[in-house]
Structure formats: structure tokens, C-alpha cells
Amino acid sequence: MLNSIKFKLLIWLLIIFSFIFTILGLFLDYELEVVIFDQLDRSLTHTLQTVGNPLIMEASHGQLPMELWELANITTGIFSERLSGHYYQITSLKGEVLSRSPSLGLADITLPIAGASAIPTFKTIRGPNNVPLRLISQSLVLPDESTLILEVGVTLEDTYTVLRSFRDIVIIVFPAIFVLSAIGGLIITGWSLRPLKMFSSKIGQITEENLNTRIEDVRVARELKPLAESFNTMLIRIEDAFQRQQQFLSDASHELRTPTSIIKSYCDVTLSRERTANDYKEAMIKVGESVNRMCDIINRILIVSRLDNKTLKLKPVRIDLMEVMKDVIKIIEPAAANRDIKMSLDGRSVVIRGDTEGITAVFTNIVENGIKYNKPGGNIHINVDEENNQAIVTVRDTGIGIPSEEIPKIFERFYRVDTSRGQTVGSGLGLSIVKGIIEAHGGRIDVESAVGKGSTFRIFLPLS
Numbered sequence: 001m002l003n004s005i006k007f008k009l010l011i012w013l014l015i016i017f018s019f020i021f022t023i024l025g026l027f028l029d030y031e032l033e034v035v036i037f038d039q040l041d042r043s044l045t046h047t048l049q050t051v052g053n054p055l056i057m058e059a060s061h062g063q064l065p066m067e068l069w070e071l072a073n074i075t076t077g078i079f080s081e082r083l084s085g086h087y088y089q090i091t092s093l094k095g096e097v098l099s100r101s102p103s104l105g106l107a108d109i110t111l112p113i114a115g116a117s118a119i120p121t122f123k124t125i126r127g128p129n130n131v132p133l134r135l136i137s138q139s140l141v142l143p144d145e146s147t148l149i150l151e152v153g154v155t156l157e158d159t160y161t162v163l164r165s166f167r168d169i170v171i172i173v174f175p176a177i178f179v180l181s182a183i184g185g186l187i188i189t190g191w192s193l194r195p196l197k198m199f200s201s202k203i204g205q206i207t208e209e210n211l212n213t214r215i216e217d218v219r220v221a222r223e224l225k226p227l228a229e230s231f232n233t234m235l236i237r238i239e240d241a242f243q244r245q246q247q248f249l250s251d252a253s254h255e256l257r258t259p260t261s262i263i264k265s266y267c268d269v270t271l272s273r274e275r276t277a278n279d280y281k282e283a284m285i286k287v288g289e290s291v292n293r294m295c296d297i298i299n300r301i302l303i304v305s306r307l308d309n310k311t312l313k314l315k316p317v318r319i320d321l322m323e324v325m326k327d328v329i330k331i332i333e334p335a336a337a338n339r340d341i342k343m344s345l346d347g348r349s350v351v352i353r354g355d356t357e358g359i360t361a362v363f364t365n366i367v368e369n370g371i372k373y374n375k376p377g378g379n380i381h382i383n384v385d386e387e388n389n390q391a392i393v394t395v396r397d398t399g400i401g402i403p404s405e406e407i408p409k410i411f412e413r414f415y416r417v418d419t420s421r422g423q424t425v426g427s428g429l430g431l432s433i434v435k436g437i438i439e440a441h442g443g444r445i446d447v448e449s450a451v452g453k454g455s456t457f458r459i460f461l462p463l464s
């Protein structure tokens with residue numbers, strides 16, 4: 001639940017909306033109150049002047065008592081109805097009520113008497129019937145130097161009703177907006193996540209039988225296209241790896257079948273009747289050869305799988321490639337002589353850091369191939385050199401050559417050029433091991449070849 005995108009979105013919306021709505025609501029409420037009270041105070045000031053000016057004028061004509069009497073006895077308008085919510089009251093400095101609007105008089109209520117202040121003073125008080133009242137008061141100095149205090153009040157009931165309605169609207173509308181946004185957000189999230197459900201159901205259906213499944217691009221939202229592409233690329237890689245694995249298994253069993261069949265047929269033929277000790281010995285020698293071949297294939301398979309999962313242990317030491325090549329020549333000399341192939345070596349001493357066993361295996365394999373795929377009377381020339389901080393060993397033979405379209409494939413596991421099959425003994429694993437070991441040393445291998453003329457293998461290794 002806590003981990004769900006929808007839940008997080010909801011929480012985020014809740015935080016953002018609560019924050020915005022609280023700030024906005026408080027701000028609008030405050031502003032509305034300020035505007036309404038400002039309006040109210042203006043209207044009160046206006047009423048104060050409407051009541052006060054005639055008082056001063058009439059006082060200058062000696063008509064003050066008459067004016068006070070009229071103010072207390074008007075019969076029309078908002079001040080004439082009992083407790084209408086609109087009031088005025090005139091008091092002397094001593095606190096004696098001289099006149100009050102009929103709205104007060106009819107109920108026989110007086111307003112709290114304000115202090116004398118020449119400038120209008122506003123306050124909010126509890127008025128008749130405990131109703132909130134906005135009150136303006138000002139002292140008026142009459143022509144005879146006497147002072148009256150004039151108070152005008154208006155009920156705040158309507159104002160508070162307006163403010164209450166506004167707050168009610170805010171309390172209903174803002175959460176409604178939140179709910180709508182949350183629903184919209186959840187629907188959009190649901191929609192956006194639907195392709196992920198499709199992904200997961202597709203992934204769930206994938207088995208080794210349908211590794212060719214792909215996500216169709218057209219049905220995926222633009223934002224998820226990279227994911228679909230990565231997913232498809234991953235499937236292509238898995239399918240490829242799986243096929244290679246299958247191929248590896250079938251090639252490995254195929255390669256092991258030949259020596260196994262040889263062993264079986266020797267055993268069957270030898271045991272079919274009584275044999276001389278010599279016959280048994282010969283059969284054992286043949287069986288031994290096939291067992292050796294099987295051991296060789298199994299060892300190579302082991303090296304390939306260790307190279308694959310990077311568990312082949314290399315012990316890097318300083319190696320002089322010239323010395324390695326001399327040793328390789330020594331090992332291979334008898335086989336070369338057997339096929340009447342001459343070997344030559346030139347160049348200089350070049351030192352690299354590498355695993356002696358691995359590097360020797362690499363060059364033994366390449367030079368052995370130079371003999372295996374050579375013509376009787378041919379030759380192999382080896383050169384050891386360095387250039388641009390790299391050791392370069394060139395092995396050039398005058399053998400059968402490799403068709404150009406086959407060159408990229410000869411480093412694949414178990415791959416053998418058709419012309420080699422049946423002609424020479426081999427597993428097709430040698431060059432894939434060679435490439436793996438060279439790359440594990442940070443180097444690379446190049447091949448140039450011409451059918452019928454020979455091949456040149458160039459090995460580049462970083463200098464020590």
C-alpha cells in the first residue's frame with residue numbers, strides 16, 4: 001500500500017491541496033473581511049455625518065432641542081423600526097442620553113456610552129439582544145463650545161452571514177476540487193500504469209518456448225516506449241543467449257559423440273570374439289587416443305565456460321613474447337616436421353604482463369592451426385614486434401586459407417570451416433578460447449586470409 005504509486009500520488013495531492021487551500025482560504029477570508037468592514041465603516045462615517053451635520057447647523061440657529069426631538073421621533077426609514085439593527089445615539093459629555101433613534105427608543109435600550117474623541121472611532125461590541133454591532137463614535141463641538149458624543153451603530157449579522165457563507169463555500173468547494181483532482185489523478189495513473197500491467201503479464205507468460213515474444217510498440221504510451229524497447233532488446237539478448245546455450249550443448253554432445261562412438265566400436269569389435277594380447281593392446285591404444293581426445297574437448301569446454309562466467313584465473317607475470325614463441329616452436333616442431341612444414345621466427349624481445357599458461361596456449365593454438373591447415377612443404381613465419389605501446393605477434397602461414405565470409409565465424413564456439421571437417425581433427429573451440437584469453441588480457445586478434453594462399457593472424461597485447 002505505502003509502496004503504491006497511486007497512494008503516493010494521493011498523499012502528495014493531499015499535502016499540496018491542504019497547504020494551498022489553507023493559505024488561500026485564510027487569505028481570501030481575511031481580504032473579504034477587510035473589504036466588507038471597510039465598506040461598512042465608510043457607510044457608518046457617512047451616516048455619522050448625515051446625523052451630525054444638521055445637529056451642528058441647528059445648534060448654531062438655537063434649534064438643538066428641536067433637532068434632538070426630531071431625531072428621536074422620525075417615523076420612516078431604517079432607524080424608525082424597533083431594533084432594526086441601525087441605531088444612533090447622542091449623549092452629553094456627562095453621559096446623559098439626549099436623543100436616540102426610535103429603533104433604540106421603542107425598545108428602551110441605550111448603547112454603551114463612548115468616550116469623547118474628535119476623530120471617528122470604530123469598535124465592534126455586543127449590542128441590543130447581544131447581537132454584534134459595528135459602532136462609530138465621534139464628539140461634536142457645538143457653536144456654544146459644548147460637546148456632544150454621537151454614536152452610530154449597525155448590526156453585523158448580515159456581514160457575519162456573508163462571511164459564514166463564504167467559509168461554507170470554501171469548506172465545500174475546496175475539498176470537492178481535491179476529490180475531483182484525486183479521482184482524475186488516480187484515473188490517469190491507472191491508465192498510465194496499464195501498459196506496465198501488460199508488460200508484467202507478457203513477462204509472466206514468457207517461457208523458453210516463446211522467447212520470441214515482443215512488446216508491440218504501437219500500443220505503448222510515449223513515455224514507456226524506451227522501457228518497451230529495452231524490454232525487447234533484453235528479450236532478444238535472452239533469446240540469443242538461450243539459443244547459443246542450446247547450440248553449445250548440442251555441439252558439445254556432437255563433438256563428444258565421435259570419440260565415444262570410436263571407443264564403443266573398438267570395444268564391440270574387440271569383445272566380439274577371442275583376441276590375442278596384441279589385439280587387446282592395440283584396441284586399448286585406440287581407446288586411449290579417443291579418451292585423450294575426449295579429455296581435450298572437456299578441458300576446452302571447461303575453459304570456454306570459465307571465460308564465459310569470468311572465473312578463469314589468470315596469474316599475470318612479466319612474459320617475454322620472444323621466449324614464449326621459442327617454447328611454442330619447440331613444442332610444435334615434431335608435428336611441423338611430420339608434415340614437412342618449416343617454421344621461422346624473427347623480431348625482438350617484447351615484454352608484456354600476462355598469464356604464462358594462457359598466453360602459451362594462445363600461440364600454441366594459432367601455430368598448431370598454421371600447421372593443421374597448411375599444405376605439405378609449406379611454411380609458417382612468426383614475427384614478434386611492438387608498436388604504439390602494443391606487442392604485435394604475427395603468425396603467417398602458406399596454408400589453405402579461409403574464405404572471407406567465414407573469417408568472422410571462426411572465433412565462434414565449435415565453428416569449423418566446412419573444408420576442415422573430416423580433413424583435420426579439431427573441435428572448433430581453439431580460436432574461441434584464443435580470443436577469450438587475448439581479450440581477458442586487454443588485447444585483440446585480427447585475421448587476413450586468401451583461399452589457397454594462406455592466412456595471417458595478428459595478435460595485439462598491451463605492453464607490460
Ligand code: ADP
Binds near residue numbers: 373400415418428
Ligand atoms: P579447430 O582447429 O579445432 O577446428 P579452431 O577454433 O582452432 O578449431 O579453428 C576454427 C576453424 O577456423 C578451423 O576449423 C579452420 O576451419 C579455421 N582455421 C583456423 N586457423 C586456420 C588457418 N591457419 N588456416 C586456415 N583455416 C584456419
